Structure formats: C-alpha cells, structure tokens
Amino acid sequence: MAGWMTGLLLAAALVAPVQAQRVEGDSARAQGLYEAEVPVGSQSDAARGPALSRALAQVLGKISGDASASSRPGVGQELRRAAQYAEHYDYRQDEGVSATGAPSFQTTLVVRFDREAVDGLAAALGLPVWPEPRPKPVLWLAIDDGSGPRLVSLQQNNVVRPVLERARQRGYQLGLPRGSAAEQAGVGAIWRGDTAAIARLSARYQPPMQLIGKLQRAGSGWRADWTFVDNGRVLSEWTSERGDARQAMSAGADGAADALVKRYARVAPVGEPGNYRVVFTGLASSDDFIRLASTLQAMPVVRRAVPMRATPDGVEYELELVTGLPGFRRMANRDVIAEVEDVTGTPTFRMVR
Numbered sequence: 001m002a003g004w005m006t007g008l009l010l011a012a013a014l015v016a017p018v019q020a021q022r023v024e025g026d027s028a029r030a031q032g033l034y035e036a037e038v039p040v041g042s043q044s045d046a047a048r049g050p051a052l053s054r055a056l057a058q059v060l061g062k063i064s065g066d067a068s069a070s071s072r073p074g075v076g077q078e079l080r081r082a083a084q085y086a087e088h089y090d091y092r093q094d095e096g097v098s099a100t101g102a103p104s105f106q107t108t109l110v111v112r113f114d115r116e117a118v119d120g121l122a123a124a125l126g127l128p129v130w131p132e133p134r135p136k137p138v139l140w141l142a143i144d145d146g147s148g149p150r151l152v153s154l155q156q157n158n159v160v161r162p163v164l165e166r167a168r169q170r171g172y173q174l175g176l177p178r179g180s181a182a183e184q185a186g187v188g189a190i191w192r193g194d195t196a197a198i199a200r201l202s203a204r205y206q207p208p209m210q211l212i213g214k215l216q217r218a219g220s221g222w223r224a225d226w227t228f229v230d231n232g233r234v235l236s237e238w239t240s241e242r243g244d245a246r247q248a249m250s251a252g253a254d255g256a257a258d259a260l261v262k263r264y265a266r267v268a269p270v271g272e273p274g275n276y277r278v279v280f281t282g283l284a285s286s287d288d289f290i291r292l293a294s295t296l297q298a299m300p301v302v303r304r305a306v307p308m309r310a311t312p313d314g315v316e317y318e319l320e321l322v323t324g325l326p327g328f329r330r331m332a333n334r335d336v337i338a339e340v341e342d343v344t345g346t347p348t349f350r351m352v353r
Contacts (some may be wrong), residue, residue, distance in 0.1 A: 130264060193227065
C-alpha cells in the first residue's frame, strides 16, 4: 500500500494546464453569454492569468444571473484554473483621453469560454442556470433632475447607458420605448406608479415585461423607485439610493435580474456537502493511481480526497464534497472515470483505459 500511496502524492506535480489559443482580430468584442472582456495592464502571461479568472467569473455570473456566483463553494478553485475552460482569447486596444487631455490607451482581454465545460461546472456546483433565450424587458424610466419628469426613450440611450450595461453584465438586455407622443405622455403614469397604464403602452413591444423606474434627486444624492412587471404581474419592487445617478440606475438592472432569476432559473440537484466513501476500481498500476489522484484533484466538487484502504483492484477514498454525490457524478470525467453498478453499498467508479 505504501508504494501506491507515494504515487498519489506525486499526482499534483503531474497535472498539466490546458492553454487557450490566441485568435487575433482587429476589433475583438465580447458578444455572447460565454464571452467576457476585462481590462489588463499588459499582454504578459502574468497579467493574463488573473484576468482570465475575472473573465470566467463574469461568464458564470451571466449564465446564472447570480451576481455573487464567484463566491459560491468550489467556484474560487475553478477560477484559478480559468485557462482550462477558455477556447480562445484576444486583445483590444481602446484609445481615450486622460484628465490632462493627452491620449490614453486601455488594453482589454477578450475571452471565449467552452460552453459545454462551463455548463458542466455550473451544474456540478449547483449554480442556477438561466436558460436561453433571455427576455428583453422594456425600460420605462422617468428622470426628474429638478425641471420635471421626462421619459428616457431610444433616442436618449446614452443617458441610461449604466443600467443598459449593467443588464448585459447580468446576462440579459433591456429595450427602450421609441418615444412616441403617447409614450411621452405616459411619464405621469410612471410617476404615480400606474403599472397597468404602462403595460398598455408597452403592448406593442415583446415580451410583455417592463422595468419601470422613476429617478429623482434626494438630498445630495439620487433616489430611484423601481417596479418589475411580467405579463401584468408585479414580480418585485425596490428602491435604490446612491450618491451618483449612474449607480442608482444600475441598481434597477440588478433588481430586475434578481426577479427574473428567481422566477426562471433552474438549479440541478447536487446533494448535500459532506464526507463520502467512494471506491475506485480498475487500477492496475501506479500510473493508474496517479491518474486517479490527478483527476480528483482537478474536480471542483472535491474539497479533499484521502485514500483510506486498498481493495483487490483499487482503492477506497474518503471524499469531502462541496455539493454531494450528484454533483460529483455530474463532474466526473467520463474519459477517466465511469460509474459502475453498486453491489457493496458504497458508490463505485471504474477507471477507464
């Protein structure tokens, strides 16, 4: 037993990271749910590693709709291995103007992640999955800066860019009304909270969802009152008070995302965290034992793996699992491990040649 135990201790040194391929483009942009972009200080390997982690955190937040997805158990470990989930990456240079008026440049890393791998990670760790296609609610926002409330329409989309961008970060998009005379006249309904009147105005748009907000000055800051309506039903109401109007607006996108995720996202059953005994068979050599240990070490659902005893053709482990056996089964690499019929009362997996 000591021989293969020693081999298991060597496994960590034998795990080779997967490197994403760089695909160069003239105007790289993150487009879909499985793409993200983050600012970086340089194009060096040292800067790219942490940036890939931030990019994967963005993607997990988008596919789940959960703004705190990166703090879920097991996720942090996988963020450190973000390169293994990346299909390709590129860089974009954006030119701007500094506070002194001199030209400035910002380098942005744009990453596409493997959809199947990321979906598997989310399912194994019990992250909610918000299915596509995502709805595109209409944002009915009236702003009073002291001269009376006015509706923000499609022509003033720059005014509400913070809330539109925050919605994209949460994995969905917001639309704006076109700003017809009838829609402009509806600003009074927004201000008095007449959601039925706004729903009637919004009947020409699809889907029948409205994010209704009124933003006004409050002391030295701003206050926004929000109502999210889905097919005539009020799903959520909340208030955001911030020192900056852009932050108060962004909170509208967060509240709508939370309401949508609560109603539409689904979580695959993953079981209870804890310690589980699991038998692995089909181990014929020290290389097999090392390969098994490497596989377990790489699984985010496995917090700790301790070999307990040798069996005639394998080993029994005690696994400390983040999300229980269902999550472990979902994450198991079928090219390396395959579950077999349990005849001993202990879950049993076989190493695949």
